[in-house]
Amino acid sequence: MTTPLLQTGVLALTMTMLTGLSLPAERTTDLPVESPEESVNKQYCAIDNSAFQPGEELTYKMYYNWKFVWVSAGEVTFKVDETPNGQYHISAIGSTYRSYDSFFKVRDKYHSWLDKETLLPSVSLRDVEEGPYRLYDKVTFDRNEQVAKSLRGKSKDVAKTKEYQVEQCIHDILSIIYFTRNLDFGQMKEGEAFPIKIFIDKKTWPLQVVYKGKEEKKRVRGQGKFDTMIFSPEVIAGNVFNEGAEVNVWVSDDKNRIPLQVESPLTVGTVKAVLKDYKGLKHELTSAY
Numbered sequence: 001m002t003t004p005l006l007q008t009g010v011l012a013l014t015m016t017m018l019t020g021l022s023l024p025a026e027r028t029t030d031l032p033v034e035s036p037e038e039s040v041n042k043q044y045c046a047i048d049n050s051a052f053q054p055g056e057e058l059t060y061k062m063y064y065n066w067k068f069v070w071v072s073a074g075e076v077t078f079k080v081d082e083t084p085n086g087q088y089h090i091s092a093i094g095s096t097y098r099s100y101d102s103f104f105k106v107r108d109k110y111h112s113w114l115d116k117e118t119l120l121p122s123v124s125l126r127d128v129e130e131g132p133y134r135l136y137d138k139v140t141f142d143r144n145e146q147v148a149k150s151l152r153g154k155s156k157d158v159a160k161t162k163e164y165q166v167e168q169c170i171h172d173i174l175s176i177i178y179f180t181r182n183l184d185f186g187q188m189k190e191g192e193a194f195p196i197k198i199f200i201d202k203k204t205w206p207l208q209v210v211y212k213g214k215e216e217k218k219r220v221r222g223q224g225k226f227d228t229m230i231f232s233p234e235v236i237a238g239n240v241f242n243e244g245a246e247v248n249v250w251v252s253d254d255k256n257r258i259p260l261q262v263e264s265p266l267t268v269g270t271v272k273a274v275l276k277d278y279k280g281l282k283h284e285l286t287s288a289y
Helices: 010-018 036-040 175-180
Strands: 057-066 069-082 088-096 106-114 121-130 133-142 147-153 160-165 193-200 203-220 224-233 248-252 259-265 270-279
Touching (some): 069 270, 088 175
Antiparallel strands (some): 057 270, 088 106, 147 160
């Protein structure tokens, strides 16, 4: 069994891959709650932001390959803003093109509000329309009580609240992108993995992401060549991925560490996300040729 996020369309799957992860269903767990002291002292609980700033905007174009034909499926745009109370507001708004809507219509809105000191989310919101599937899920994180309060349903009007125990340092599907962009990969060896945990779809999901090394002068369609780092999140074989399938994420090898291209074979065809446009980067894109 996979989560609804992986059961649906090309755009929704690509938005998942753009976070640098896929959700391995058989490893989900409602983890025992740790004491605040144990959790706070763990690696990855807080990090200084040196990779992005308010005003950053990244747009990706999604492609689906079936029988050697690449089809443009849609776009997703990630934005960083700053709230009046001093939080980061991260949004990811995605939709399929009208020409693709008849095959599988997607209109997804993801939002996350992050603490500037830790880059941990205080509130996470998903408003999802993927084919016939609908979901409204607003999660409020209480770090002191180690509880996630989920207001969840097919729409906001019928959503009901339920509480879940979580670790104090848990992330959501958007915050994990911006958190991992700030990790120091300089000391990592090729083939080394690092663990990340997120809360989504009523569960905590453990994840291993493998660092696969660097690729110089990687050609990115419409953008030119870049020096890159490559990461591969684990996936689970099933109705989405074949046995041994790999998701590969190419990230700019500079201080911005933005995802440039994501690609994965599916059980039918291949899905790819490619950076289409960017603005408001914190640093010069020195990885570009």
